[in-house]
Amino acid sequence: MVDDTLMHALVQAARAARERAYAPYSKFAVGAALLDEHGRLHAGCNVENAAYPQSQCAEASAIAHLVLTGARRIVAAAVVGVAPQPVTPCGGCRQRLREFAADDMPIWVADLAEVRARHTLGQLLPASFGPEHLS
Numbered sequence: 001m002v003d004d005t006l007m008h009a010l011v012q013a014a015r016a017a018r019e020r021a022y023a024p025y026s027k028f029a030v031g032a033a034l035l036d037e038h039g040r041l042h043a044g045c046n047v048e049n050a051a052y053p054q055s056q057c058a059e060a061s062a063i064a065h066l067v068l069t070g071a072r073r074i075v076a077a078a079v080v081g082v083a084p085q086p087v088t089p090c091g092g093c094r095q096r097l098r099e100f101a102a103d104d105m106p107i108w109v110a111d112l113a114e115v116r117a118r119h120t121l122g123q124l125l126p127a128s129f130g131p132e133h134l135s
């Protein structure tokens with residue numbers, strides 16, 4: 001169970017990561033933060049590239065950091081972006097999160113002022129394919 005304090009810590013970490021985004025092409029900065037199975041936070045930002053398809057989403061950056069520390073589970077996530085609609089993870093990132101998370105993993109979507117939505121991974125990626133299909 002992830003309490004309000006942890007949710008706010010995640011959102012704040014995602015906001016801080018968003019400040020570091022490298023998004024000169026889209027100008028659309030995104031930050032993400034993940035809570036691992038040890039209670040540690042991992043943040044990431046989007047990193048774009050002049051060869052546009054080589055750009056990396058904020059969630060992917062945060063996952064790389066989580067894996068690098070030896071963690072293997074994502075217990076909760078926050079994504080921060082500024083847009084008219086809440087900035088939910090893109091389709092590819094939903095699958096990336098799925099690799100390390102259960103269907104009931106909460107994903108908070110926030111902007112600079114407030115938390116705008118709470119979803120579970122299962123809501124964003126229903127009937128998904130995952131590692132257990134291969135075992």
Ligand code: THU
Nearest residue numbers: 026028030046057058088089090
């Ligand atoms: N972006 C993310 O970092 N995460 C998402 O889930 C949605 C999109 C980034 C990719 C690109 O650098 C910019 O936002 C515009 O699409």
